[in-house]
Amino acid sequence: MAAWARQKHLLQATYVKFSSMAAAGQKRGAKCYPVISGEIPPVFRHVYEANTRNSQICGQRYVELLEQIKLGGGENAIMRHTQRNKKLLVRERLRMLLDNESFLELSPMAGLGLTYGDVPSAGCLTGVGKICGVWCVFIANDATVKGGTAYPISVKKQLRAQEIAIQNRLPTVYLVDSGGAFLPLQAELFPDKQHGGRTFYNEAIMSAMRIPQVAVVCGSCTAGGAYIPTMAEETVIVDKIGTIFLAGPPLVKAATGEDVSAENLGGAKLHSSVSGCVDHFGSTEAEAYTCARNIISSLNFDPVAEDSSDYENPLYDTNEFTGLAPRDYRSTLNIKLILGRLLDGSRFLEFKADYGTTLVAGFASVEGNLVGVVANNGELTHDASLKGSHFVQLCNQRGIPLLFLQNTASQESVPTNVVKAEEQTNRLKAQAAMIAAVACASVPKITLVIGGCHGGESFAMGLSGGSSPCLRIPPVEGAIPCT
Incomplete structure (x- = not known):
């Protein structure tokens, strides 16, 4: 998370310039979206503090590598x-x-x-x-x-x-x-x-x-x-x-x-x-x-307008990203803890909130710019994949850029009976539909890998759609579990 916090303003500024599709009226409307809860449960405070210490170690290593590269x-x-x-x-x-x-x-x-x-x-x-x-x-x-x-x-x-x-x-x-x-x-x-x-x-x-x-x-x-x-x-x-x-x-x-x-x-x-x-x-x-x-x-390109400061800051401290970084790729975390520290005013208009809950999708604003958020909140199930396909197609139709937050779960073992095999087949078919929707979407796409990146689920979460750029946050052993 430390890497994301350092590069956030650069990524957002570049992302905004990649597309002029979001209308001003849509941006203003984002200020009326519901506020999501990003409070860290007290029972996980000790995990948060351990993650923070490990993230600081990783951050120091990151700085050392950058100095070596220079x-x-x-x-x-x-x-x-x-x-x-x-x-x-x-x-x-x-x-x-x-x-x-x-x-x-x-x-x-x-x-x-x-x-x-x-x-x-x-x-x-x-x-x-x-x-x-x-x-x-x-x-x-x-x-x-x-x-x-x-x-x-x-x-x-x-x-x-x-x-x-x-x-x-x-x-x-x-x-x-x-x-x-x-x-x-x-x-x-x-x-x-x-x-x-x-x-x-x-x-x-x-x-x-x-x-x-x-x-x-x-x-x-x-x-x-x-x-x-x-x-x-x-x-x-x-x-x-x-x-x-x-x-x-x-x-x-x-x-x-x-x-x-x-x-x-x-x-x-x-x-x-x-x-x-x-x-x-x-x-x-x-x-x-x-x-x-x-x-x-002399290219006859219009210079980029100055970035607007007319947006709300997240309600939760962005410095807390370091304590949310997963310490193990096999772990997942409540993605709304991340969204509450990333989105303007911590406001998020969720799409199909009660369906396919292992995928969180919805509309939000990042530094005053409307985006469609697609974020893992567990494994990419059949219902979650159908939900993701629908939402990606919706954003593409409306010309809204997509921001994927990828934290895919580890792959299941080979199915042991016919019922599980059928379930896995149906899930893979739904994931294939989502991959097609992402690949065919012509709006700008950015993928942020905040945890695991496993198998076919990673393709559905933006890697199949030519995301540019793609950031990956390194693990630091362990994570705050889903609530």
């Missing part, structure tokens, strides 16, 4: 990147590109604990932030991690960022500083539908959808990395730093015997004045990012 490839790689190569670090680049305010970073811990070793932040930073007041997706290589080469996890992270841009029609900016694919793992990078080539396919699809794409070449763009800036609508290159070529000087020497410098083979002056592969020349990185900002300002 070091990228390590101190030696940072020294080589900044002093020998005279380049800015990736987070410094983002500070110069983005507006001076918070941004939503996606998948910051991707790449940790892999079988082939740690790849901090998957070797690239992705996220959503404002540039000249326009919400944009950014994909920025971190060249301190193996020279910005792409691992399988790097490709997956970049494809996910492109998917979010496509779903929400967000302009995309690429900060390219990449040595191409990490060749020892090329068998996991090249051949399949969701591997490296999908990046370029997505770029073409985004252009066809009129989603603007801007690239800044702020380092080497070698092999597969060379396609990204050349397929963007507008490209900026940094003098003495940016290069674009399919094969570098060593390979040219080996193949033809010719000695050629990186600058003459694919440097900034060559591509801006001879080949025409890039559109703008930047003498420094600062100038290049200013140029990129100017390009975004």
Whole structure:
């Protein structure tokens, strides 16, 4: 829950900008919704206090991992990147590109604990932030991690960022500083539908959808990395730093015997004045990012209006999220304890309150924006699935964004008799109907995993519908039980 509390305002702000479907009258109506009870039963106070202590430990570990990730490839790689190569670090680049305010970073811990070793932040930073007041997706290589080469996890992270841009029609900016694919793992990078080539396919699809794409070449763009800036609508290159070529000087020497410098083979002056592969020349990185900002300002996109503060705060303390975090994925908790600390004024208009009670669905407001809430309150039974299908279709019909709170129960064992087998079959059929409803819903969807994420139930709770983004709260052993 600590992670959710830290990123809540960023997620909500981004979520709101993803959709303008909720009408002002609906937002005002949310202030009249009934108030739900979020009081923690006194009998569970000792569990709450134990959860809080464990959440604090997890929060500290989270901070430590973030600090580790910010070091990228390590101190030696940072020294080589900044002093020998005279380049800015990736987070410094983002500070110069983005507006001076918070941004939503996606998948910051991707790449940790892999079988082939740690790849901090998957070797690239992705996220959503404002540039000249326009919400944009950014994909920025971190060249301190193996020279910005792409691992399988790097490709997956970049494809996910492109998917979010496509779903929400967000302009995309690429900060390219990449040595191409990490060749020892090329068998996991090249051949399949969701591997490296999908990046370029997505770029073409985004252009066809009129989603603007801007690239800044702020380092080497070698092999597969060379396609990204050349397929963007507008490209900026940094003098003495940016290069674009399919094969570098060593390979040219080996193949033809010719000695050629990186600058003459694919440097900034060559591509801006001879080949025409890039559109703008930047003498420094600062100038290049200013140029990129100017390009975004020329897109004819309306800047986002300032966030309205005309909404009620939850009636219950949001700091209590840390004591509600489940300490075991097998545990569930009364979901209304979470909703009472998340929704404006703790107000919630529940849908089919007495039917399929293991799923809570209804309308609410989050920072003044109407949403449809679909939240697990136990296993996803037959009745709960039918209720979920109905509610999702209702929200889709009315153009109301969906917020899923997933805390699915552990899977049952194999049925031991015909009656149980029939019950399980009926439940699975109803879950399939809900999966179809979620997948077909065209409204924006966000999934927040607050506990267990088990089997087919997880697909019905937003994972089948391309939720973007999806947050997961780590467990810390135990939970407040359902009341």
